[in-house]
Amino acid sequence: MKFFISLSFSLLIASASIQAFSIPSNKDENDDFVLPEGSTSDGNRYIEAETGDVFKLACPGSSLSSLGGEMAEAICVSGTDFSVDGETFSFSRLGCNSQPKEDTNDLGTACGPNGDGEEIQIGYPTLGGFQETIRVCFNREEARSYYSTHIIYRNIIARDSGNDRPSFKADEYFDFDVDEAYKRDNQEVVIQQLTGISSYIDNGEYFMSRGHLAPNADFVYYHFMDSTFHFINVAPQWQIFNGVHWAQLEQSCRDFVGGIQRDLIVYTGTSGTLELKNTQQTYVEIFLMPEDKILAPPKYYWRVLFDPLENAGVAFVGVNNPYLMEDEVNDFTVCTPLNSHPVMDGVNNPTRLDYGLTYACTVEDLAAVFPEDNQEVVIQQLTGISSYIDNGEYFMSRGHLAPNADFVYYHFMDSTFHFINVAPQWQIFNGVHWAQLEQSCRDFVGGIQRDLIVYTGTSGTLELKNTQQTYVEIFLMPEDKILAPPKYYWRVLFDPLENTGVAFVGVNNPYLMEDEVNDFTVCSPLNSHPVMDGVNNPTRLDYGLTYACTVEDLAAVFPEVPELGNLGLLTE
Structure with a gap:
């Protein structure tokens, strides 16, 4: 019953x-x-x-x-x-005598644009482990919160109301009085010190608030709301922006989730450093702790809504500067604004600059702008050529080895978002041939109705031509020759019940030329395979040359492939 x-x-x-x-x-x-x-x-x-x-x-x-x-x-x-x-x-x-108390948990994994942040969970140390409500990527040295991740559940309309706001917690992540740094008096002093202008901070809405990344109103229970009040989950945000456009965007995201009745994963982050004009009309960077150049108000706030069931997403950008001028709008429009989106319908007059210019764009468009700036610099440094990275699909994404869509539950999907499970992969390859191959593998498993073990790996180091037309190896951290984009991605499907398998190879280079195809065909391609039927035009080079072969053939070339013995060919 x-x-x-x-x-x-x-x-x-x-x-x-x-x-x-x-x-x-x-x-x-x-x-x-x-x-x-x-x-x-x-x-x-x-x-x-x-x-x-x-x-x-x-x-x-x-x-x-x-x-x-x-x-x-x-x-x-x-x-x-x-x-x-x-x-x-x-x-x-069966209630609690007092409100449950959250804690933080260091995961020990790197994150952020250059791997200089660390992942920290906020949640509850109970229930057989640590139950996460928010995951934050935080840079201790700069006191900078790169982004947070949480879920807006479809049940958001059933959330608690009337909760008292707790005090913010610094935990052990700050070696200075962060609460003092956020005070309006300190902001007046340091911004006047940096710019020579005293009028930026006033007694009204023109000051830096503790701008939540994961906001308390996105959660259902009081105690989940309380878990948002950690300084690692905030960044300095102009209050007039925080209280108008950004607050409207957050509410509209909740309304959107309630309307579609699906749980969405939310990524909210910051990028850049706020700059304000000094008395000489020159822009200077702003820090709330200027002596150490830390606790910088970000230039932008951004938010991504991700639907893992539909594999769809949308991104939003807000400019954290109420002093932005009309003639600067184009410079601060970092991705192509969408003509319309239901979430943006909840933001009143989003182009009003003193409330914080706000717009929507595709996730791919946003990702091409913020985290990949480093790629333009280092690839030009290594090759002398600036055009390899562009604002479209030609940049290195975080290419999953075990992709989130291969898993059933949200929390299993979340477990794929560790940097040890990714490698630099050209987005145009990641988003077309490799994505089609991954989906076709899932369809194949669904068709044969047997569980398959999947091995996904990388081999070699990507090489690109320099200005002398000589190939040079690429590293995203060239000083130490680490974080190399691989030359190849490979995947093996293994059926332990039938002792059969099949292998696939994708070339991680959209700049491959026709006369180089033979050199990059490292094993004898199979004439046909059901999985390859799901990859459209697999020989199209700018989408990443992709082909199938036997596991034995692949293992003879790539030492990274696991030894699986003598296998039959997995076809059905």
């Missing part, structure tokens, strides 16, 4: 399925948060449960009101009654 249980108090609940938000006891447990259905506006919020469903209840940093302790397991009996250790309780008695 199915029951609907009113929800009106603080509690963390973990379930097996983020889609169903309930735990049939015979399912594997993946410890996702249960979120309420219904709506806050009409006071009708509930969670859905069936007799026998098992829930993990947790009050990290507090205790369960009727049970004591931080954690318990409850079994749905009937109606609103749950059994805990053989004793029956009404669900209303």
Whole structure:
């Protein structure tokens, strides 16, 4: 029997399925948060449960009101009654004595445009591990938050309301008084010191607020909202921009999610350093800690909404400068604005400059501008040629080895977003032939209805011609000759039940010439294979030459390919 249980108090609940938000006891447990259905506006919020469903209840940093302790397991009996250790309780008695407390967790993985940031989780150290609400990429040396990642759930209309705002937490990530640095008095002093002008900061909306990356209103529960109040999740943002256009954009994103009723992954980040004119009308960079040139207000805020189910996304940019002039707008329009988007309908007069110029563009367009500036510099440095990297599809993306779309659950998809699982891959190759190959592999597995083991790897180092028409090796960190874009991507599908396999090779070079094709055909291409049927015109070179061969043939060329023994050819 199915029951609907009113929800009106603080509690963390973990379930097996983020889609169903309930735990049939015979399912594997993946410890996702249960979120309420219904709506806050009409006071009708509930969670859905069936007799026998098992829930993990947790009050990290507090205790369960009727049970004591931080954690318990409850079994749905009937109606609103749950059994805990053989004793029956009404669900209303299973709240926390006080609001659960979040913490931070260092992942030890690099992130950011040049790998100079570190990934930090904000969440709850319980439920069999660390339950993340937000993941932040943070540069300690510069006190700069590059970006945060979180999810806006389709249940956002059922969020708590009326929460008191807690104080911001510095944790252990700042070696100075960051709260003091954000104070208006300090901003007046340092900006006048840097520019010679005292009028930039006033007593109204012209000051730097603590601009959330993952905003508190994007979360359902009070305690999730509280987890946004960490200084690693904010950056200095003009309050007039924060309170008007950016706030409207955030609300419109929530409305959009509520409308389409799908959970979206949200990336919110910063780029560049704010510049203001000094008394000589020359632009100077602004820092709230100018002596050390740290805690810089960003030049731009950006946000990406990503739908993993539809493999679709959209990006938004806001200019963090209410003093922008009309004749500067083109210089600050860093990607081609979309003519329209439903989210932008919620931003009133987005071209009004004192509220922060705001516009939408494609994710690819945005990615070509912000994180890849380093590529233009180093490739020109190595080759003497500036045209290899452009503002379109000719740049190095973070090419997944194990792609997120190969996984079933959101949290499994999230696990693919580690830099150890990517390599520099030309976006035009990544987005066409390689993406088609990955999708065709998924379709093939769905067709044969057997689980396949997938090995995806790289080999060699990309070489490009310099001004003397001589090939030189490319590194994104050329000083140390590290982070090399590979020459080839390869993939092996292995069927352990049938002891069969097949291999695929893609050339990571859209500048390959016709007279070089034989040199880059490293194994004997198969005449046909069902997976290759999903790759359109695989010999088109600017999309990345792609072909299939036997696993044995590939292993004879690439030492990185695992030894799988004598395999038959996997075709069905």
